[in-house]
Amino acid sequence: MITFGTFDVFHVGHLRVIERAASLGDRLVVGVSGDELNLRKKGREPVFSQGERLEIVAALRAVDEVFVEESLELKREYVQRYAADVLVMGDDWEGRFDELRDVCEVVYLPRTPAISTTALIEKISATT
Numbered sequence: 001m002i003t004f005g006t007f008d009v010f011h012v013g014h015l016r017v018i019e020r021a022a023s024l025g026d027r028l029v030v031g032v033s034g035d036e037l038n039l040r041k042k043g044r045e046p047v048f049s050q051g052e053r054l055e056i057v058a059a060l061r062a063v064d065e066v067f068v069e070e071s072l073e074l075k076r077e078y079v080q081r082y083a084a085d086v087l088v089m090g091d092d093w094e095g096r097f098d099e100l101r102d103v104c105e106v107v108y109l110p111r112t113p114a115i116s117t118t119a120l121i122e123k124i125s126a127t128t
């Protein structure tokens with residue numbers, strides 16, 4: 001199994017997608033998007049650095065290996081490098097990786113409702 005994400009301000013929605021991805025197979029590799037990629041795609045740096053995010057994700061029982069995702073366009077290469085049979089993503093990415101179906105199975109899992117890093121940042125800002 002392989003999955004990708006920023007996993008900034010790690011929350012239960014992140015945990016659930018990782019645990020569900022792991023339950024679909026016997027080994028889970030996670031690509032954690034790098035700080036540079038986030039700055040380029042989202043115009044801001046994550047709250048937690050790439051090193052911290054990698055450390056948190058690597059510590060999860062469900063995760064066997066982590067690496068830095070340098071570019072969103074390299075999914076095919078990563079799938080092949082890690083010999084993944086299945087690419088798993090939350091359904092906010094529904095349809096986005098269907099072109100990889102020639103090299104792996106692509107599964108979109110329902111997102112955990114009502115929780116997001118952005119909402120958490122807003123909630124924390126509002127209480128300080």
Ligand code: C2G
Pocket residue numbers: 004005006007008013014017031032033069072088089090091092093110111112113114115116
């Ligand atoms: N997720 C979820 N439920 C939430 C929030 C997130 O299931 N309430 C899932 C997302 O669908 C994704 C994973 O958690 O599969 C990581 O989410 P993000 O950290 O927001 O990752 P994102 O920035 O979308 O990924 O190649 C993808 C990139 O790495 C960016």
